[in-house]
Amino acid sequence: MAKKILVLATSFLDTLISHPPEEGKARKMFEELVMNSNGEIEVIYRCERKPEEALKVAEFEGVTAVIADLEKYTREFLSKVGIKSGGSLRLISRYGIGYDSVDIKSATEFGVIVTNCPGCNALPTAEWAHSTILDIAGRRILHYKTASRGKPKEGPSRIDISGKTLGVIGTGTIGKLVVNLMKGYQMKVIAYDPYPDMNWARENNVEYISVEELCQKADIITLHAASNNTIIGEKEIRLMKPTAVLVNCARGILVDYKSVYSAVKEGKIWGYGIDEIWTDKSLPIDDMNIIVSPHVGSDTDKGKIGMQLMSTQAVIDFITGNTPRYVVNKEVL
Template sequence: MSGKVLVTPDMFHPDAVNVLKEAGFAVEFTKPTRMVTEQEVREKIADADAYVVGSNKLTAELIGAGQKLKLIARFGVGYDSIDWRYALQSGIAVTVTAGANEQSVADMALALMLSISRRIPYFDRSVREGEWTPQILTHEMWAKTVGIMGTGRIGKAVAKRVSGFDANLLAYDAYPDYTWAQQAGVTYVSKEQLLSESDYVTLHLPLNEDTNRIVDAGFLLQMKPTAFLINTARGQLVDETALYEALVQRSIGGAALDVYAKEPLPRDYPFYELDNCVLTHHVSSHTQEAMRRMSLLCAEEIVRMNQGLPPQYPIPEKL
């Protein structure tokens, strides 16, 4: 069958392009995710058999413009930017790159924990500016309590890493995996207990109606005044106004954020002025290894479609 594959993520790996071309597909790129317009997608998706989409919004109208479209391969695991209901109703499969970026994101979560508790960005800037401030004290991660909210693949990978710090591991999940928890030395507790006891609260929840802005003023008030919040999941999990107030008032120890409610960040983003937070720009999964794995998974899903096989990693939602 073959045909055309439209690709938006500019980090789509050349090895995956080769896989698609060897399967007989023509591969066409749009502008990168941050630059692509709906008009460009509308024009180029018209004759596409599959679309590898980034985090750009894919509406019902744009999906409907794909007259030959059979598969939407999300370059990542979050698909809240895709009108997946319309896609499934139209007989178009939607897939994610499950498991492809878990190690990279887990690495980043750990890196952010260390960065905020040891104030690494501050010391880096201080040295570069000619200052010498060894009198400033920071915090160890060793033997602390780490609360993991969401124990899917990434949350479990974080637990494995943090266990090396002899940490007390607590977890909260709507669907606990007790078998894994027993083997990993993790204790499932209520959200309230996790917040009141954890020195680090790391978010690995999906974004849905129940989790949207789950980190609100009430959530933050339950945290220890010395605790750190880490978010490598979805920016919309956090009420940023409430978090800003908590950081200004120092009712929590600090926060390290890789994702935000609105991206890219505006120039007047109020968090810039704070010294008790670490900010990175949605790069948790941006490693060479993860990008290649994600690209190849998307390509494999498209090849399977071409062979009449069901997808390996369809989204879990059903009509």
């Protein structure tokens, strides 16, 4: 029976905007793999599947590897499809950097390797954070609404960026790229990271300090932490300046959205930007300096190509008997 590779990543087969030379390369890599397998490998594309829908065991019958979007791989599901529990699944190749949607402990227990794509979409995400900072500082959406209705400016105009203090929480690849993109504004840069890169800090004149001190001193705070915990809550927001710009183009959980909503509404900070859908209808953001987007920060041609190629290479490496480069749960090997 052929080994099945299931592709669930929603943008894997997208037609790209600028048609870069790498467009379609990942699919061609799979076509070559299938062609050279003597009928032993089959690739199934279900890119139209909605990630919010719960996975069904029947969908994974005979599936050896999956290129996963943001659908949830729970303990209950993995206990039925994992190779060590009588199923066939041996690899989850995450289409992106984060792997919060996968129960890593259970994947390991049931013999499923989990990989991700570090750095695959870092620059597009950094660009989106940069853009969001400018939009919040400039109250861009609010000014658009008044101007598009034929009305003059209402409320304050915008705040300055140049010469201000930038606070970066999380100085991995994306955080460093944001610092680089913001250099033209001649800003002082302060940062927090549990694992500070002191060489990079010296080379870029960045000072590492605590989260609390950063919240007190920064004019603009941007989060790029690889954490599953809330970093900015009511206590941290109370430390911020009333002109503070807070941007989270990483993970929603990093900021307590109810606390930041109240802070913006009450004028305790200037505004908030997040690259996630705002789902709490009890907290309407109309006419507030809160900007949301449907998780599109990495959704550029460059970002898609990176995710396609890295997630595909992980599958091919595994199927051909090699160890994928970016294994999250190395203890399963």
